Amino acid sequence: MTAPPLPLPCTGARLRRLxxxxxxxxxxxxxxxxxxxxxYSLxxxxxxxxxxxxxxxxxxxxDRTTLTRGLKPLVAAGWVVQHPGRDARQRLLSLTPDGVAQRARARAVWAQAQLDLEAAMDRSFxxxxNHTLDEALQRLKPALPEDN
Structure with missing residues (x-):
């Protein structure tokens, strides 16, 4: 009888460090x-x-709780506004004109950061x-509970 393989080093810990x-x-x-x-992602x-x-x-x-917490400073800064939805439970979100301008400023800064990251790590790497991460996301999704 063959012994089961030993697990590889923790993928979760490595991903968190990265x-x-x-x-x-x-x-x-x-x-x-x-x-x-x-x-910026929001x-x-x-x-x-x-x-x-x-x-x-x-x-x-x-999850919605984490998202709501992340949106609070953007709403407070006047970059995002909340609108009432079809019923009292639904909240709709959109960028304000100041939010559009902030996103444009941030997008230019992000683009430089991305290019510098590619230079530091090698663009092809x-x-x-990115391809490997996208594939990992697709492979892991079916193994998670439906609400994730």
């Missing part, structure tokens, strides 16, 4: 426009057309990493 390093890398750029990487996924909190959470694969 995520922390990548976040620090981007945030050294985004700080110049007063944003954190998570806030601005990048919003537009002037109202969209539901639920739809945004689904696209970002983020980053392309392959």
């Amino acid at each position: 995520t922390r390093r990548v976040t620090v890398f981007y945030e050294q750029y985004l700080r110049s426009v007063g944003l954190r990487l998570t806030q 601005l990048a996924h919003l537009d002037t057309a109202p969209q539901s909190l639920l739809a945004l959470a689904g696209r970002l694969e983020m 980053v392309a392959q990493l």
Whole structure:
């Protein structure tokens, strides 16, 4: 009888370390426009057309509580506005004109950060990493509970 294989080193721990390093890398750029990487990501996924909190959470694969917490400083800054939905439970979100301008400023800074990341890590390596991460996301999704 063959013994089961020993597990590889922890993938989750490695990904968390990489995520922390990548976040620090981007945030050294985004700080110049007063944003954190998570806030930039939210601005990048919003537009002037109202969209539901639920739809945004689904696209970002983020729970609504975390998303609501992340949106608070953007609403407070006047970059995002909440609209009432079809019923009292639904909240719709959209960018304000100031939010569109902030997103444009941040997008230019993000683009430079992305190019510098590609230079530091090698552009072809980053392309392959992105491809591998997209594939990992697709492979893991079916193994998760339906609400994730």
